[in-house]
Amino acid sequence: MRTLDVTNACRVAALLALACVLAGPNLLADEIAGEILTPPPKPQPRINGAKAFGVRPGHPVLYTIAATGKRPMTFSVANLPEGLHVDARTGRISGTLTRRGTYRMTLRAENALGKAQRELRLVVGGDVLLTPLLGCNTFGGWGSRVTDANLRAAAKAMVDKDLINHGWQYINIDDGWQGCRGGPFNAIMPNEKFPDMKALCDYIHGLGLKAGIYSTPWMTSYAGFIGGSSDDPKGAWTKPAKPQDGWRCGKHFFEANDARQWAAWGFDYAKYDWSVNSVELTKRMTDALAACDRDIVIELSNSVPLTGAAEYTALADLSRTTGDLVDFWNRDAMDNPAMRRWAVGIREVWLKHDAWAPFQRPGHWNHACNLRIGLLGGWRDRPLTPSHLKPNEQYTHISLWCLWGSPMIIGTPIERLDPFTLSLLSNDDVLEVQQDPLGEQGRRMPLPVGEAAVKRMEDGTRAVGLFNVDEEPKQVTIQWADLKLNAPQRVRDLWRQKDLGVHAKGFTATVQPHGVVMVRIVPAAAAP
Structure with a gap:
């Protein structure tokens, strides 16, 4: 049984993490660093992202072929159904399909150095989100101070930093956009920070991305803005002295009004946020969204x-399995006693999330909360400062979310990503685990010694x-017999994208405190 020693690989990460602490809150984004394990993408084409995509009959399709590799690159699709079109330059597939069924097509990408293809x-049916969502959300970075300019900057950065070519799609507004009720549907209108919601959605769609919005069935949102219900039959709202005074449902609900307005603007996603306690309220909103003329996925939070x-x-489509995750390993590491009352760390999510596994399937994903890496500050209502998670803990964070098949929603402003954080979000071997269409958690x-998280993949591999949850380096071993495997296995280190050879009975790695070694296991007889 061979051993992988990653001790030296993580020493740099630990030293740089200490430097971040000593530098204090004025640390610039490009100075935040850890050991970058992700290799640069090869110049030849590689197709990434979702292998399965859902749409309801007659609703608009927007699917961007995600492909890394040197540009210019041309795209084509074999067996493209009638009613759809692919842009050969951008790889965007658009159009509509009215007939239910499964359409199998072959995506192709070509540049001067090679070709790639993938099914x-x-x-076309009832489920939309057939692989876990990849996107971003504004609250972790900007909180309720978010503006139209922040969303546009995030969308532009998702393209400019090449995240779109690794499969990232959604640009989501959180709490803070709401003004007052009105307009053609008597829906919530945006405040002065968002002068034209339709133009914003058009801009995001024009980049090949999708747009998300936020609301609550309460009268007042967590951040103190108008919500989806009111004691007034016309939806009038008075800002309460304290937001929590409005954290209740009113006598009259306006989810149908709001859903129609979101569809008219062009949104593709809605976060519905409250202390979830009513299946009836959930069904009212999902029915309202289903009645729209475009697909809008819904997150329960x-x-x-x-x-x-x-x-x-x-x-x-997404259900939050815990309370609000913040950028600490566990509650004991939180420096604010008040935070410990409402927030959770990585370890608390880890211990709770496993119980949700029976409820995950393509079309519904157990959401373990947004990512807490990069520059953060939104929920603290303070300037952006580096995540408190150490580099090893950040690798564990992303590895867990991918092994769980949890949606991954970036909580830091994308335009401020440093190279280390970007490397965490752009490893295609790791993201392929998260995007696996079998959908098992x-x-x-x-x-x-240590712990493992094991995910069965669609192709039968694992x-x-x-993981090492202790405070000192540990040798962590998994035996093939523990996985009900009785033959030698070929092992690939996913973060380093490096083959580690054939292992007869198991695999051992030296894992740093709060760290991870993430591998793909393939029967040796079946491996190329």
């Missing part, structure tokens, strides 16, 4: 009750994370 299953998981997950497996 896409486009399913936050802390969806596990006792009602079967009912909630049958309705929503990786399960926690205690080991004699992705495995070996």
Whole structure:
């Protein structure tokens, strides 16, 4: 049984993390660093992103072929159904399909150095989100101070930093856009920070991306803006002295009004945020969205009750499994006693999320909260400062979310990404685990030393994370017999994108404190 020693590989990360702490809150984004394990993309084409895509009959299709490689690059699609069109320069597939069914097509990308192709299953039916969402959200960076300019900057950066070519798609507004009720649908209108919502959505769509919005069934949102209900039949709202005074549902609900307005503007995603406690309210909103003439996926946030998981997950596309994650390993590491009362760290999410595994499937994803890497400050209502998570902990964070198949929603301003953080978000071997269309959530497996998370993939292989939750380096071993495997396996280190050879009975790695070694395991007889 061979051993992978990553001790030296992580020393630089630890030293740089210490430098971040000593430098204080004025540290610039490009000075935040850790050991970058992700190799640069090769210049030849590689197709990434979703292998399965859902759309409802007659609704608009927008699918951008995600492909890394040197530009210029041309795109084509074999067996493209009638009603759809592909832009050969951008790789955007658009149009509509009215007939239900599964359409199998071959995506192709070509540049001067080579060609790549991969199958896409486009399913016209009831489920839309057939692989876990990849996107961003404004609250972790900007909080309720978010503006139209912040969304446009995020969309532009998602393209300029090449995240779109790794499969990232959604640009989502959080709390803070709301003004007052009005307009043609008597819906919530934007405040002065968002002068033209349709123009904003058109801009995002024009880049090949998708747009998301935020609301709540309460009268007042968490940040103190108008919500989706009112005690007044026309929806009048008075700002309460304290936001929490409005954290209740009014007598009259306006989810149909708001959904129609979101569709008219062109939104593709809605975060519905409150202390989730009503299947009826959830169904009212999902029915309102289903009645629209475009697909709008819905996230239920936050802390969806596990006792009602079967009912909630049958309705929503994403369900938040815990409270609000902040950028600490666990509650004990939080420097603010008040924060410990409402927030969770990586370890608390880790221990709770596993119970949700039976409820995950293509079309519904267990959402473990937004990513806490990069520059953050939104929920603190303070200037942006580096994540408190150490580099090893950030690798664990991303590895867990990918092994779980959790949606990954970037919580830092994308335009401010440093090279280390960008490397965490652009490793295609790692992202392929998250995007696997089988949709199984990786399960926690205690080991004699350390822990594992094991995910079964659509092709029958397994992705495995070996984790060290202790404060000292550990040798972590997984035996093939623990995985019900009885033959030698070929092992690939996913973060380094490096083959580690054939291992007869198991695999051992030296894993740093709060760190991970993430591998893909393929039967040796089946491996190329």
